[in-house]
Amino acid sequence: MSGWVAVAGLGPGTDDLVTPEVRAALAQATDIVGYIPYVARVAPRAGLALHPSDNRVELDRARFALDLAAEGKRVVVVSSGDPGVFAMASALFEALEGREDAPEIRILPGITAMLAASARIGAPLGHDFCAINLSDNLKPWALIEKRLRLAAEADFAMAFYNPRSKARPEGFARVLEILREACGPDRLICFARAVSTPDEAVRTVTLAEARPEMADMRTVVILGNSATRRVGPWVYTPRSVP
Amino acid sequence: MSGWVAVAGLGPGTDDLVTPEVRAALAQATDIVGYIPYVARVAPRAGLALHPSDNRVELDRARFALDLAAEGKRVVVVSSGDPGVFAMASALFEALEGREDAPEIRILPGITAMLAASARIGAPLGHDFCAINLSDNLKPWALIEKRLRLAAEADFAMAFYNPRSKARPEGFARVLEILREACGPDRLICFARAVSTPDEAVRTVTLAEARPEMADMRTVVILGNSATRRVGPWVYTPRSVP
Numbered sequence: 233m234s235g236w237v238a239v240a241g242l243g244p245g246t247d248d249l250v251t252p253e254v255r256a257a258l259a260q261a262t263d264i265v266g267y268i269p270y271v272a273r274v275a276p277r278a279g280l281a282l283h284p285s286d287n288r289v290e291l292d293r294a295r296f297a298l299d300l301a302a303e304g305k306r307v308v309v310v311s312s313g314d315p316g317v318f319a320m321a322s323a324l325f326e327a328l329e330g331r332e333d334a335p336e337i338r339i340l341p342g343i344t345a346m347l348a349a350s351a352r353i354g355a356p357l358g359h360d361f362c363a364i365n366l367s368d369n370l371k372p373w374a375l376i377e378k379r380l381r382l383a384a385e386a387d388f389a390m391a392f393y394n395p396r397s398k399a400r401p402e403g404f405a406r407v408l409e410i411l412r413e414a415c416g417p418d419r420l421i422c423f424a425r426a427v428s429t430p431d432e433a434v435r436t437v438t439l440a441e442a443r444p445e446m447a448d449m450r451t452v453v454i455l456g457n458s459a460t461r462r463v464g465p466w467v468y469t470p471r472s473v474p
Numbered sequence: 475m476s477g478w479v480a481v482a483g484l485g486p487g488t489d490d491l492v493t494p495e496v497r498a499a500l501a502q503a504t505d506i507v508g509y510i511p512y513v514a515r516v517a518p519r520a521g522l523a524l525h526p527s528d529n530r531v532e533l534d535r536a537r538f539a540l541d542l543a544a545e546g547k548r549v550v551v552v553s554s555g556d557p558g559v560f561a562m563a564s565a566l567f568e569a570l571e572g573r574e575d576a577p578e579i580r581i582l583p584g585i586t587a588m589l590a591a592s593a594r595i596g597a598p599l600g601h602d603f604c605a606i607n608l609s610d611n612l613k614p615w616a617l618i619e620k621r622l623r624l625a626a627e628a629d630f631a632m633a634f635y636n637p638r639s640k641a642r643p644e645g646f647a648r649v650l651e652i653l654r655e656a657c658g659p660d661r662l663i664c665f666a667r668a669v670s671t672p673d674e675a676v677r678t679v680t681l682a683e684a685r686p687e688m689a690d691m692r693t694v695v696i697l698g699n700s701a702t703r704r705v706g707p708w709v710y711t712p713r714s715v716p
Contacts, residue, residue, distance in 0.1 A: 243493075246495075247494070248493065248494045248495040248498075249493050249494075249495055249583065250493070250494070251485075251490065251491050251492070251493060251585065252489070252490045252491075252492070252494075253488075253490040253491055256490075290713070314589050314593075315593070315597075316589060316592040316593055316597045316598075316599050316600060317589070317599060317600075318600070318601075318713075319600075321592075321593075321596070321597035321600060321710070322597040322600030322601070322710050322711060322712060322713045323713060324597075325596055325597055325600075325705050325708055325710035326710070326712060326713070328705050328706065328708070329705050334706055337708070339592075339593035339594070339596070339597065340593065341491065341585045341589045341590050341592070341593040342585075342589075343493065343583045343584075343585065344589060347556050347558060347559070347583045347584075347586065348583050350558040350563075350581075350583070351556075351557070351558055351563075351580075351581035351582065351583040352581070354563070354567055354581070355557075355558045355563035355564040355566075355567055355581065356558075357558050357559060357605075358558060358559075358560070358561075358563060358564030358567075359564070359607070359613075360604065360605065360606045360607060360621060361604065361605055362602065362603065362604035362605070362625075362628075362630060363599075363602065363603055363604070363605075364602045365601070365602060370713050370714035370715065371601075371714060371715040372715065375629075375715060378628065379602060379628045379629075379630070382624045382625075382627055382628040383604070383624075383628065385624055386604075386620065386621045386624040386625065386628075387617075387621075388604060388621070463567050463570050463571050464570065464576055466567055466570070466579070468563070468564050468567035468568070469564060470564060470568060471532070471560075471564045471565060471568070471612050472612035472613060473612065473613035473614065473617060
């Protein structure tokens, strides 16, 4: 029997947002590999080995998944959200570089955090937008600043992943400064924490009102473009630019 | 009994990528509103009224959905992909402006085309990226060109929706010219047509090899960033920038 690896997106939290395709892969799996809190979302059953691992070991985890598949195992690497957005799919392909053996690989999409957040907020990403990972673990901080300024000049709405960590709380404060400078104090900014879980909390403020502590590592932050507006309790970006 | 509107994302095509949340909303609905091919994806049943409408009447469709809900109907407005990405959610909030009656509204996320495409290609959106609608129905063409140049300068991977229509086939040719100029001839570009349907076709070429006719209105186009590379049959963008 030949092994395979599926890199699956579990969506933002609730089982209601897990696709049937991902559910089927989990049902067929012999092994689940992933970051501790994501593996904890998979129901244990007889014949299923769970391999939770810590954060920041993505490449080791990907190699381990490929090794298991080479032994004939059916491996699901679980990511939160979508595996292709700041998650495990890229790490798997990095781990594949230079290997002689390539098992069958499938990437199974999921509901990524910014789209789950956007749905709760209204439609802040209803026009052109960008997605930026604010962690500087894997890129220079100067590149983040450059991208923020260019995205503001392009008048993109922006979704920010990993806005704030304990290790570098000052980074997000700097991001807010740059955005206030580039987009003005009245621009709307939405903080969506743990969407679709019992801890869900969503709020929208202006950049003038925004504070770094409104975000933590479970928060996706969405900045509107220059036309983003409120209607009732909702925030949306119009489809058209006159 | 009070009415409601849910704006639901049906994903890219297959039922395997429709979330349980969307399936539940469809099961509770009395009325389905949407563009003809999307309404055709909902199974008819007794007590369910289908209201298909033509393209480019999004605002009328949204008003109709709100009117039905005001009459006490349980209305699902169906979008392909995710309703918040170049789809019906923004139109619904536009239609809500100035109305006295606001029914209960829910936005139900779905697998948007670029993430379904990305999964088939590998992980081309594995680093910072942007999403641009190339249709100039709702914005000036000059703004599209400006955004392309700034996105290239930011070294974003880029996902393009609505790359090419019968009404303006020359637009996408111009886009390819601008991208070749800004990103060079060797940059990888992926054409993903009708992902997850029987008509699925995915190919990756360099910008030098790219031709406008490789895209149609069922295609999502993904341009890699400067680090995007092939490994075996896959294309991915590394997570890190040195």
